[in-house]
Amino acid sequence: MEKLLLLGDEALAQGAIDAGMSGMYAYPGTPSTEIMEYVQRSKSAKERNIHRKWSANEKTAAESALGMSYAGKRSMCAMKHVGLNVAADCFMNSAITGANGGTIVAVADDPSMHSSQNEQDSRNYGKFALIPMLEPSSQQECYDMAFHAFDISERYQVPILLRLTTRLSHSRSGVAVKPFKNENELKLPEDKRQFVLLPAIARKRYKMLLANQEKFELESEESPFNKYINGKDKKLGIIACGISFNYLMENYQDTGCPYPVLKVSQYPLPRKHVEKLSSECERILVLEEGSPIVEEMLKGYLGNCLKVSGRLDGSLPRDGELNPNLVLKAVNGIPFQIESIPGVVAARPPKFCNGCGHIDAYNALNEVMKEYGDGHVLSDIGCYTLAALPPFNSINSCVDMGASITMAKGAADAGLFPAIAVIGDSTFTHSGMTGLLDAVIENTNMVVMILDNSTTGMTGGQDSHAVDRLVSICEGLGVHKDHIIRVTPLKKNHEEMVRIIRQEINYKGVSVIIPTRECMQTLKRKTKANK
Amino acid sequence: MKKDIILSGVGGQGILSIATVIGFAAIDSGLYMKQAEVHGMSQRGGDVQSHLRVSSNEIHSDLIPFGGADIILSIEPMESLRYLPYLSKEGWVITNSTPFDNIANYPDINAVKEEIKKIKNHILIDADDIAKNIGSPMSMNMVMVGAASDFLEIDFEKLEKGIRFIFGTKGEEVVKKNIEALYSGKEFSKKFRSR
Structure with a gap:
């Protein structure tokens, strides 16, 4: 049989499509991004009209996938390990509601933190939630496990956690595929209160989950993967x-x-x-x-x-x-020797692409911040985090999606002046909006810079929910429209940007400055495609 | 037959096109293949590497063990040295000699070349120059595949077919130039070894 050459991520996606998945939900995050990207490229996913649009964040993705399961169809959500923290509320409770249509929570962990801020092990979550977990060892298992996971998910009405790690997510090998299954029909849960986690119902459902533990163990003992x-x-x-x-x-x-x-x-x-x-x-x-x-x-x-x-x-x-x-x-027990790397080899950390708008935005910010000294800029997760490195040395934090705004708020509450938050457009719609609302409610004295490159850049340029919406979102949240200012981060606009940042630092309240210029990577791709 | 190859370079240089051509040729020859790539942060101009494993038997690990690589195929000279811990005792370092200088403290290129010359089995090839000379600077990667082709134990025709498969949509001219680059790399590599 002919084999497909697939990354572990892609093999899982192909398996889910072939096993009758009706909807895929995800927010990009290395090393999980390629699961959704594969579904988006897939011809059969298009023909069958499988849901395959990005979600605003991992929580909305997990909830939408659970909703599709509620309606009786097979669904999958995918995220990186830290994304499961964002989705944890839904994830933990979905173990109690259980599933109707089969549902998979696919999480790609990043041991050694190749592209992450920690290396948490998602198996802790599976154990925490008391649900069955799968951990493939090969690309072929990634594919086969999608079928297996949907089956056990429907057999026990329970979501399945499927854990990948970086090496398997991003390693390619030949995968033999199976004939595809039809999708489930729309079918509501037999027990109409299955998903109503009022205490009285939740207690009952929790006992059912506990009673299933023995069966999950039996499944593991008979699993073709053990x-x-x-x-x-x-x-x-x-x-x-x-x-x-x-x-x-x-x-x-x-x-x-x-x-x-x-x-x-x-x-x-x-x-x-x-x-x-x-x-x-x-x-x-x-x-x-x-x-x-x-x-x-x-x-x-x-x-x-x-x-x-x-x-x-x-x-x-x-x-x-x-x-x-x-x-x-x-x-x-025998230690191994490895050759050393010659001393002449210098470190080559990642950096901004040539012509990137973030460079101009940070140059302007750095010039203003010279007057105030270090330690005033709280930032976030994305390409713009690279400004923590020389030559910029512009930012002082990178903790979790959205934390720039809320940490700047907390620092401002403590008396830090000026307090600046720097966040990307996609990170802002992921988890920045609610924090900005907190700041608006208290009219916190702070400046938020939303670096808008109109894409999710670090993961390779996926669609951003923020495109064309940032100003109206900020207005809707209650930021005064005179203090929502768009600028174009270009060298020639340097003086203007410096002036605006200074002016908004001096305004006592919430300001939002939005340097807007398209990501060089997506621009290059578009130019190439138009040729 | 078993070939373990470390591909190295700088994010954005396109080491994955090399992996794709060799991978295609391997699969087309009925061989097993595993190829671990780097995605994410390092792709923004940082050091990147890929573990490409080709074998007539089933392959277990996606990673090549330290001291196990038959070839380090690098499209940047300093980057070829970064992966020496992976090279086997009889392994070959085949590297482009044109530096990709995107850091403030890039070392003296002559010192880098001296380090490479200390390696028992090495080929230093100015793939950028060769690609320019055939009028196709973008084909530097295929010059490098050509330079390694004698060591791969994969039919040369299969590599040509791989190029055809990957660049086919870009037109016959692009295919031709890349195949020419493949031949030029092979030619240079042979000369370098017999000098």
Whole structure:
């Protein structure tokens, strides 16, 4: 059979389309962005009119996907790990409401923080919400798991968390596809109060979720994605979760692993297999990307009767992503030597593209801020965060989507003057608007700069909800229209921008300055397409 | 057959077109392939790398182990050195010699070249210059594929086919220029090794 060459993200998307998905909801975030992008490019998604527009943020995406499940159809939402924090309210409660049509919450974690502000492990959320979780080890599993996930989601009326990590999200390999399934018909839940989480109903639903735990464990024990592979040498038993299974097998390409291996790609942990491994082997090594979740669980319920190694006892590093060398060292205890990088090699951090409008905006801001000294600019998540680096050194924070405005507000409340927030257009419509409302209500003395490049730039130029709406949104939230000022960030407008920033700092209240110029990446792409 | 290749360069230089051509040729030859890419922040002018693995047997890890790469194929000289921890003892460093200088503290290019010359198996090729000489500066990446072609154990015709597949929509002229670049790279590489 002919295979498609797909990224892990794309394989999941193709699997979901083929498994009868009716709607996909997402906000861009590395390394999850390509799931939605693939659905948007897909011919069959277009033919079947699968919903595939970006959402304002991860919470609205998760809620819309849940709504589609409520209506009986199969849906998926996708986000990066920190996006699940934004969607957590919906996510946790959807474990209690349960699903009607099958629904998948696909989350791509970023161990080693290649493009993120932390490396939280989304499996914590799955365990927290008490729902089944899948963690593929290959592109083929990404594809196959979409079918499996929708099936178990509908069998137990429960959302499924599917966890990817960067390496699988962004690695390409051949994937064999299956015949596609038809979409579900529109069908409301049999119990019309299933989704009404009033306390009396929620208590009942929660007991049902708890009662299902045993069945979820059975599902894991019988899952085609969990595998017990026997080995002769019982001195060690290895539990390899998700992609770490590949790093292990990489080291035993020709010979096969001499130790028994339990490959885990579906949670809750398959208890029967874990008990078999622990009863047969003298010691257990847990290989997992992210937090030592399985390791802690084993240590918890097996006490001191068995030795468990992993990230907690130093067999593996406590943080960062795994690789074949680290895994081999954890198995055989032999440290590995790596060649050093010649001293002549200089670091090459990412930077603004040539001609980027953010450069002109920051040059103007920097000139004004010279009068006030460092520490006045709270910023946010996006390309413009690169101004934290030399030569700009313009910003003093990058915490979470939207935090620039609310942190600037808090700092202004504390007496910081001037208090400046710098946020991008897409980040503003993601989570900045509500914070601006807080500031308007109290007429906080602060300046908000919305750097409008009319796209979600850092993730590669996805549509921004803010296009053509920023001024009316700010007006609607109650910012005085004389203090909503658009400027064009160009070198020739430098003096004008400096004057406006100064003027608005001196206005006692909320000002919004919107430097507006299209992203160089999207502009280049458009110019190329028009040729 | 197994070839583990680190592709390296600077975000925006287009190392992924190299991965796509070699990947296409590998799949078309019935081989297994895995290719890990870098997306996100580093694509904005930072250092980028891709792990490209091709084999006649199933491939497990998406990442090449340290000391395991058969080839470091780099379109920027300093970037070829950044990945030396991945190079195997008998591995080859095949690198463009034209620097991409987008940082304030880019080292003296001669010092970079001296470092590259210390590597037992290396090919230094001015792919930018060769591409310019054939009147197609954009084809620098395909010059580099050509320079590596003798080491790939993949039929040269399959690489040509890969170029046809990728650049086909851009017209016959673009295809021709890129195939010419492929040949020029191969030619130079052979000469470099026999000097």
